Amino acid sequence: MRFLVLLISVTCAGQRVDPVEFFETKVRPVLAKNFFSCHTQTKLGGLEMTSRESLLKGGKSGPAISPDRPEESLLLQAIKRTHERMKMPPPPNAALTADEIKDIERWITRGAVWPPPVGAKTAGPGYKITPQQRAWWAFQPVRKPALPAVKDKTWARVPVDQFVLAALESKGLKPVAQASKREWIRRVTYDLTGLPPAPQDVDAFAADASASARAKVVDRLLASPHFGERWGRYWLDVARYSDDKLNSTQDEPYDNAYRYRDWVIQAMNNDMPFDTFVKAQLAGDLLPDKEKYVAGLGFFALSPQFQDDRVEVTGKAFLALTVACATCHDHKFDPIPTKDYYALLGVFTSTDQGEFPLAPQNVVDEYRARTKAVDESKEKLNKFLDTQAKQLSEVLAERAADYVRAARKVVNESADRKITAAQMKLDDPTLERWVDYLKLPAREHKFLDGWQEEAKLPAEQIQKTLVNVINEWKDVEEKNFIRLGGSMARNDLARADLLSLPRDKWLLWRDVFSNQRHARFTSGILYYKDGVIDRFLSGEWKAHFEGLRAELDRRKKAVPDRYPYYHVIRDRAKPRNERVRIRGSNENLGEEVPRRFLSVLCDDEPQPFQKGSGRLELAEGIASARNPLTSRVFVNRVWHYLFGAGLVRSLSNFGQLGEKPSHPELLDFVAARFIEEGWSLKKLVRELTLSSTYGLSYQTDAKALVSDPDNRLLWHATRRRMDVEALRDALLAASGELDTKAGGAPEPLTMEKNLRRTVYGFVSRRKLDGTLALFDFPNPNSMSEQRIPTATPLQQLYFLNSKFLMDRAEAFSKRLEKEAETDPARIKQAYRILFYREPERAELDAGLAYLKSNPKAWPEYAQVLLSSNEFVFY
């Protein structure tokens, strides 16, 4: 009924309008305004709105328009909002006006005419970054703001404090009291080195009443080689560092990966300017003095190799921009056109993985030549043996009938095998194989069923079958060889259209002629492998074989140890641009994009990179004082490591979907200072740790909790559980067992005698160490901006039962035994080592009572202290 009415209304309108014009003036603008953002480049719900066909095809909910029953078209129901689920454009967007709905309805009922596009289809309309987009806070140049005025003139120690205090005062809040000296030195020592302070350092600091007491501590810690071990590990989280590849079926270590890890640690210890540090990781091979920087390329060379994550990691790690969101379409929120993604991708696809040998060229050449010689020798030997084995198997097959007859005697008549073989002039070991094989209760093929009786299966027929099978197999091999053009490359094999023996014949061939294992045989019964074929060789053959074997042995011995090297990337001889993959599809290529920097970070049209892949130019664009992001992003990470949360809490996303800074001016002040001070991490850390803000206590304040429960304004310090590295290292430090040897090849943390710092343990992408996984270590398959600490019962089982903890407790109690005489004195010593204080009366009593109940309870008691909250949190 409604359909009829509709038709009439259209007819009654009586106007003859050109359908194309109607579409262009009345319909397309409405569709464009309301739907194209979700249904052209991205097909939300699977629906594309680019042609009549695409509407007929529809999305996951079915066709958008239905030509038979236009009034029931999904699109109409959606825009009229009569559909139970689908209401378009989705609320809270306003519904279309009655007129707009009427026009679309009219358009659909008249056949939904949609003229084909004019001209070739490209990746999308020309992309222009609007002034509004450029106005986003993170794209503004870093400018050093003036210090804000504060009421309390006594609180601030450093300029940073003034920004914090001003913000608090503006909300009528006050910071809580400063932490005790004991609390402060424990905090700063963990933060800077990941290790607990030594009791004597705490005592010295407590006794130092000078104004520079804190600065002395900080300077000492910054100079410690342990600084790099702590801060290097922070960067390794970002760099998704791992000692292996994510191989899907087996372990595959990167044997020299640790050299990148050590380079990062050294860079932190040497206070390598951060801009140089960045450049080294993108283009260390292209910097002057490349020997100092080339190891940094491990940042990309040690990638998971499972996906191309290089653009994504570059964007997030250095710039806190989610560039990879523009893989399939222009970024939905940030000014990153999809072309920018492919501009950067081209830089990386113009590079290869490689190695940078840390040995003279002649050493490298020799190693390569010698391993090649071994491979050649091996191949020669194997080929010779395989040829002999195949020929022999065919020779033996020609006598199969005799072997079967002999086997019948042995099996059916219990004749002696050796005697039978001798009588019939057969090879006894071969007869033995025949007997064993024929005696199998079942085979995977039926060719030999009934072999026991000549009447059922004549011996001659068995022989004929075997000869036929080997001939057929050779025929198939030959034809396949021609089809493959001799290639054995995996890809060629996978795509080739080949022949094969039928299943049962293949199984017979395998059982008799192949070099493959089956049942309990190590090869086909007539195929003699290396080690058992020797006795068939004689004369010239034997001499040749022995010569090959001796040559191989000689060559193997002559191979030197593999030279050390860095995992690096390097430019390909011919760099090339990428083409836009329309909607991310490899089959749908759009225009070619020159390799260049991100548009929004260029003042004008970005210029194509000129040098090789463009890595150096990319590095210079990132590590530039004029880049508004790089310095802000890094100082914000540093802030996060020291204060437990960044000024921008989304550490790797400074875009629209990230968070805005809690203290924008403070962030800029710190970033500007950072650049001013030559991108020095150590100077930055020094300034921040000497602040009053850093020195706050954990105290709470009822008023502040009400207005700022999340502590965004930094009115108190946040207590933190040690991360897994600090925890394991602190346990080893307490027990006096920590091995502080720096650098070198990683060893598994599961190894009992591995008492080194956790940062030197083996990190696996494939199977992360159990302890690391238990204590929130990040997944090294993708970049990690921060760890989310948890406190699970499984973690507590580690404290209750792990061998590692029990061993530390045992060692700790032995240490105490040596360092003090009596139980009370030992308890006091334990408190001094772990907590830098005297035990309270009640604590001492509790300890003594526990020890009294069981004279051998010292390790158990030590375990309790090592598991306590006071030890685990700082």
Added chain:
Amino acid sequence: MNSSSTKLFPSSMARPSRRDVLSAIGSGFGMMGLSQTLPAATATTPRAPHFAAKAKHVIYLFLNGGPSQVDTFDPKPMLTKYHGKPAPSGNLRTERKTGALLGSPFQFPRCGKSGLEISEIFSELGRHADDLCVIRSMHTERPNHEPSLFMLNCGHVLPGHPSMGSWLNYGLGTENQNLPGFVVLCPGLPVIGPQLWSSAFLPAVYQGTHIPNQETDPEKLIQHLRNKQHNLEEQRKQLDLLRQLNRMHLKREGNDSQLESRIESMEIAYRMQTEALDAFDIRKEPEAVRARYGDGPFARGCLLARRLVERGVRMVQVYYGDGQPWDNHDDILIHKRLAQNSDKPMGALLQDLKDRGLLQETVVIIGGEFGRTPSVEVSGLVKYQNGRDHNNHGFSMVLAGGGFKGGFAYGATDEFGFKAVDKPVHPHDVHATILNQLGMDHLRMTYRYSGRDFRLTDVAGNVIKDLIA
């Protein structure tokens, strides 16, 4: 939830209590870990779903390697008829070259009252046909194991995304605080390995706990489950002292939920020692029950899955075996041997769940990462030509229990079983529908990470109402 506006805790409280944290978690707790150690006891406590749930648990029986649909749950008489002939419309591109059509060597008897056709190799499963909801129109992105394993497990073709079990525990918590909420049973490792049950950017408390179930001794199953030196009584004394010292510390420091929650977590760990030992010890099952499941790692895995679900574990995943056993490029007859080790335990599990009234509240999923081609593989990577290549264009997945229809087949592949043509279903849709059965709206179960709200279903997924009873 945008954490800049996050009010995790009502500001009137001097310190958040457990209840406040819980209510904050209920709404998704995005950036919570930033300033506070996530308290385990609260992070894993059961939470109310978005709407009334039909099911509470998931058991995912993963037949890794890619079982063939046309030899298991998707009978194709045309394939038998045209055996040895080229497919009229050609072969779809898969990983490797395939040739003529290869009829299934197996019969498909009609099973149960519903008459659902299920391959003879799954005869025990066939006895439960009236409880099975077979999706015959699955499809996914790539004909390669890794991306498809990631897609089925984590809703994304690349690594770095949380697995379904992690999402479920994040969204719903788990009912038994003395056991991990997401347990993965696999002797050795499937292809890719632990990344498949990773919590990725979700807090580590939600990661799957891998139990290498080639072992039978429960003490070898969970790391640090048992103390080799102290008995429980001695340990209790130790813990009493620890608690006493921690309480004194807490009092001195003023209340702090992080400190409190670790004290609590320590007690849970203590209880877990007994509870987990018991739960993972299938030797405690009567002989008759164990006989019904049969022997071998997969059978033990199925039995353990029932024991764990019974005890409130949110999700248990049982991999058929190490590597990718169902990847039968060479010879489809190998499916028969694989079925011999899995058919009986799967049947026993369904029966057992039913007998205990657990089936209605447990979603059982049976399936692999993709299907196989109806055409025979002829590439140079096979020994002989009696097997099938990977097929992402069409495959089957089976759901049972948890409010799904029984004796029901949904969607269809083309007449030869190559491609899903009728009502295609993507893993995102399956995930969305399973979440729905557990009372969760897949669009609303989000986690804010790196400035974006992430979902198990990425930016897609539809609840398939037709599958629901």
